[in-house]
Amino acid sequence: RKEVEQDPGPFNVPEGATVAFNCTYSNxxxxxxxxxxxxCRKEPKLxxxxxxxxxxxxxxxxxxxxxSQYISLLIRDSKLSDSATYLCxxxxxxxxxxxxxxxxxxxxxx
Amino acid sequence: NAGVTQxxxxxxxxxxxxxxxxxxxDMNHEYMSWYRQDPxxxxxxxxxxxxxxxxxxxxxxxxxxxxxxxTEDFPLRLLSAAPSQTSVYxxxxxxxxxxxxxxxxxxxxxxxxxx
Numbered sequence: 001r002k003e004v005e006q007d008p009g010p011f012n013v014p015e016g017a018t019v020a021f022n023c024t025y026s027n028x029x030x031x032x033x034x035x036x037x038x039x040c041r042k043e044p045k046l047x048x049x050x051x052x053x054x055x056x057x058x059x060x061x062x063x064x065x066x067x068s069q070y071i072s073l074l075i076r077d078s079k080l081s082d083s084a085t086y087l088c089x090x091x092x093x094x095x096x097x098x099x100x101x102x103x104x105x106x107x108x109x110x
Numbered sequence: 111n112a113g114v115t116q117x118x119x120x121x122x123x124x125x126x127x128x129x130x131x132x133x134x135x136d137m138n139h140e141y142m143s144w145y146r147q148d149p150x151x152x153x154x155x156x157x158x159x160x161x162x163x164x165x166x167x168x169x170x171x172x173x174x175x176x177x178x179x180x181t182e183d184f185p186l187r188l189l190s191a192a193p194s195q196t197s198v199y200x201x202x203x204x205x206x207x208x209x210x211x212x213x214x215x216x217x218x219x220x221x222x223x224x225x
Binding site for chain 2: 032034036042043044045046049087089091096097098099100101102103
């Protein structure tokens with residue numbers, strides 16, 4: 001079993017739709033969690049950190065449920081520019097390692 | 111502020127050749143790491159370093175060596191290239207690996223093809 005598992009996707013949604021991505025992690029030693037965005041043939045870039053209390057940045061909301069070992073990302077009012085691959089990542093502070101899911105590809109269509 | 115700089119951007123090797131992928135960061139980050147990304151397989155950790163003089167193996171270390179003689183540089187060496195090492199390689203750094211909310215900063219990547 002992979003340490004971080006994501007919805008395989010792909011997600012194809014119309015502009016304006018709300019879309020949710022889910023991610024589960026198996027290593028209970030993981031302490032920090034992040035969502036990264038990766039455009040085609042580019043490097044991943046931090047989208048947002050994920051906290052148990054929830055984290056909102058404009059149209060994006062990230063949530064962490066430690067009891068269920070589950071991370072989510074909600075995108076409201078999707079834009080064409082949101083089309084990308086979204087990667088969730090867990091970070092084990094003690095081991096100093098980050099582990100990534102395989103990514104979920106989102107295509108927003110006019 | 112350059113961030114994380116990787117060279118070269120593209121490289122073609124023949125089977126059995128060796129080469130070094132360069133990675134440098136100017137953010138005084140303690141943590142540096144190398145990932146490879148293959149289609150449909152996400153990012154897999156090759157080697158990482160929590161500070162100068164300290165390195166450790168990740169998920170897929172075989173066929174690769176690293177060293178960390180300075181805080182800034184973390185080169186990745188392919189000892190004897192194989193077609194299975196055809197991939198996109200990303201170097202990444204973060205401020206403090208022992209702290210929460212210390213996200214990774216990635217370089218632009220090196221696209222390696224081994225024939």
